[in-house]
Amino acid sequence: MRASRYLIATQKETPADAEIISHQLMLRAGMIRKLAAGLYSWLPLGLRTLRKVERIVREEMDKSGAQEVLMPAVQPAELWQESGRWEQYGGELLRLHDRHGRDFCVGPTHEEVITDLVRNELKSYKELPANFYQIQTKFRDERRPRFGVMRAREFIMKDAYSFHINAASLDDTYQLMHRTYCNIFDRLGLDYRPVQADSGSIGGSSSHEFHVLASSGEDAIVFSTGGDYAANIEKAEAVAPAGDRPAATEDMKEVHTPDQKTIDSVSEFLGLPAERSVKTLIVKAEADENGESGLVALIVRGDHTLNEIKAENLQGVAEPLTMATDEEIEKAIGCKAGSIGPVNLPIPTIVDRSAAHLADFVCGANKDDYHLTGVNWERDVAVGRVEDIRNVVEGDPSPDGNGTLEIRRGIEVGHIFKLGNKYSSALNATVLDENGKSVVMEMGCYGIGVSRIVASSIEQNHDDKGIIWPDAIAPFQVAIVLLNGHKAPAVAEAGEKLYNELREAGYDVLLDDRNMRPGVKFADMELMGIPHRFVISERGLNAGTLEYKGRRDEDKQDIAVEDALPVLM
Ligand code: ATP
Numbered sequence: 346m347r348a349s350r351y352l353i354a355t356q357k358e359t360p361a362d363a364e365i366i367s368h369q370l371m372l373r374a375g376m377i378r379k380l381a382a383g384l385y386s387w388l389p390l391g392l393r394t395l396r397k398v399e400r401i402v403r404e405e406m407d408k409s410g411a412q413e414v415l416m417p418a419v420q421p422a423e424l425w426q427e428s429g430r431w432e433q434y435g436g437e438l439l440r441l442h443d444r445h446g447r448d449f450c451v452g453p454t455h456e457e458v459i460t461d462l463v464r465n466e467l468k469s470y471k472e473l474p475a476n477f478y479q480i481q482t483k484f485r486d487e488r489r490p491r492f493g494v495m496r497a498r499e500f501i502m503k504d505a506y507s508f509h510i511n512a513a514s515l516d517d518t519y520q521l522m523h524r525t526y527c528n529i530f531d532r533l534g535l536d537y538r539p540v541q542a543d544s545g546s547i548g549g550s551s552s553h554e555f556h557v558l559a560s561s562g563e564d565a566i567v568f569s570t571g572g573d574y575a576a577n578i579e580k581a582e583a584v585a586p587a588g589d590r591p592a593a594t595e596d597m598k599e600v601h602t603p604d605q606k607t608i609d610s611v612s613e614f615l616g617l618p619a620e621r622s623v624k625t626l627i628v629k630a631e632a633d634e635n636g637e638s639g640l641v642a643l644i645v646r647g648d649h650t651l652n653e654i655k656a657e658n659l660q661g662v663a664e665p666l667t668m669a670t671d672e673e674i675e676k677a678i679g680c681k682a683g684s685i686g687p688v689n690l691p692i693p694t695i696v697d698r699s700a701a702h703l704a705d706f707v708c709g710a711n712k713d714d715y716h717l718t719g720v721n722w723e724r725d726v727a728v729g730r731v732e733d734i735r736n737v738v739e740g741d742p743s744p745d746g747n748g749t750l751e752i753r754r755g756i757e758v759g760h761i762f763k764l765g766n767k768y769s770s771a772l773n774a775t776v777l778d779e780n781g782k783s784v785v786m787e788m789g790c791y792g793i794g795v796s797r798i799v800a801s802s803i804e805q806n807h808d809d810k811g812i813i814w815p816d817a818i819a820p821f822q823v824a825i826v827l828l829n830g831h832k833a834p835a836v837a838e839a840g841e842k843l844y845n846e847l848r849e850a851g852y853d854v855l856l857d858d859r860n861m862r863p864g865v866k867f868a869d870m871e872l873m874g875i876p877h878r879f880v881i882s883e884r885g886l887n888a889g890t891l892e893y894k895g896r897r898d899e900d901k902q903d904i905a906v907e908d909a910l911p912v913l914m
């Protein structure tokens with residue numbers, strides 16, 4: 346590709362509304378543009394990387410024996426009524442109707458459609474196991490779309506669905522998909538962890554998520570320092586705290602449910618608009634050494650979002666925290682004395698429970714020695730999504746007995762589930778077994794956030810100059826920058842020659858033939874993250890050399906013109 350004929354839409358300024366680095370860099374490098382909240386266009390540069398991610402996913406899925414299909418994005422309501430999800434799915438499901446008044450949705454996922462397809466096409470156990478996948482646009486009306494393509498409303502997912510005669514066969518395919526996902530994320534050059542996950546609303550018996558490690562991740566994952574134990578924070582098991590952390594006392598377990606007056610005063614304190622006020626308030630109180638009641642935790646439920654809570658009460662919580670460790674609370678909010686409701690206490694620190702559960706906020710007090718460990722939230726506070734509030738903290742012994750637990754932030758890029766017969770029995774998807782008896786199929790489903798991967802990779806691969814692509818998904822692997830190519834025919838000619846040579850060797854090459862200052866061109870190539878750069882100048886050519894610099898290299902080097910190809914290998 347010649348840069349003079351290519352949309353290079355780089356920007357110097359960091360866009361104000363882009364909070365995390367990948368979002369900033371995708372905009373600045375000219376990969377994407379926003380159309381509306383959660384809706385993005387992919388510019389030529391961004392699409393090249395997206396397609397490369399897709400290709401790797403497709404190759405590994407094909408290698409696993411899965412068969413590619415393509416299903417409609419728009420799905421009839423009848424199928425969702427059959428599975429029961431038309432009622433259950435909630436606000437993320439974008440519902441619409443056609444000119445005849447029939448109901449449809451834009452698919453956030455495709456269990457119903459594939460199960461319908463398979464119940465009509467597959468008749469015998471001999472056709473099983475079968476695994477069908479697609480790479481396709483999904484729509485989820487996320488309550489809080491943010492971080493660019495990381496949490497978009499329209500995004501690209503690889504979704505696969507497997508069908509089986511029995512649970513043992515499902516187990517085999519599940520393991521195969523687990524290995525396939527590892528191959529995919531290895532090839533993508535991501536630093537990731539597979540973790541045990543709750544199977545959640547989709548149902549089923551077993552589930553793993555694949556998380557890319559990044560401080561901007563919206564999820565918290567827990568793993569052991571010494572062994573193989575790894576789980577997401579919702580799934581992570583609490584084991585007895587080690588060392589000097591105090592175990593839960595009886596008063597810690599006491600739960601006060603305040604009256605309406607208290608609820609009103611908390612609403613006011615939090616600065617919540619009246620129309621989105623607090624609905625439920627659960628306070629866990631603990632008496633301190635002086636017998637004073639202190640708030641140790643507060644769960645506020647309502648229709649509000651964290652943004653609507655008065656900023657001054659948050660004291661600069663830039664990023665909502667998914668799990669409050671004391672350190673994070675300290676760092677994000679600091680300590681502030683005050684009172685709330687009927688109890689005298691330090692002002693609670695407010696911790697958002699992640700974008701998925703915006704209605705619930707957890708507030709932990711600034712008590713020095715307070716940890717969530719040891720409190721059984723499910724038993725003590727049976728309200729809302731408190732099952733998400735788990736009791737592990739860093740340093741706890743690992744449930745597998747190997748070392749202690751470490752908590753890190755992760756970005757969910759893949760998710761595999763054993764669905765069992767949830768959809769197949771609801772939709773009556775059966776085949777005949779060896780004895781001619783009709784049996785309901787077992788199912789698995791396997792998702793990968795293809796567009797989210799692009800952003801996740803940038804979270805792990807960047808510096809102050811811009812993106813640093815791994816070769817496997819770089820939009821171009823090589824940039825050839827011509828210095829003064831317009832005035833120096835020898836430079837233009839040498840550039841052309843190298844361009845053709847590298848392309849013949851299979852590289853994606855961007856020939857920067859623009860009539861611009863060298864500094865601008867270098868900055869663009871670095872911002873765009875192109876892993877290898879050659880510079881061709883008149884002076885170099887006179888000495889028979891080119892300049893080479895790897896994107897991560899400190900220094901550039903002069904190499905003989907004929908060594909250009911070898912230096913890349
Ligand atoms: P999250 O917890 O981030 O909301 P999810 O658990 O709802 O994701 P799944 O239903 O497991 O998502 O979908 C499979 C994959 O699709 C996810 O692992 C993720 O990589 C991707 N994905 C889900 N929602 C989005 C989104 N809004 N934008 C981009 N990718 C997404």
Ligand code: MG
Nearest residue numbers: 437485487701
């Ligand atoms: Mg979600």
Ligand code: MG
Nearest residue numbers: 554701757760
């Ligand atoms: Mg999830």
Ligand code: MG
Nearest residue numbers: 554757759760
């Ligand atoms: Mg998931």
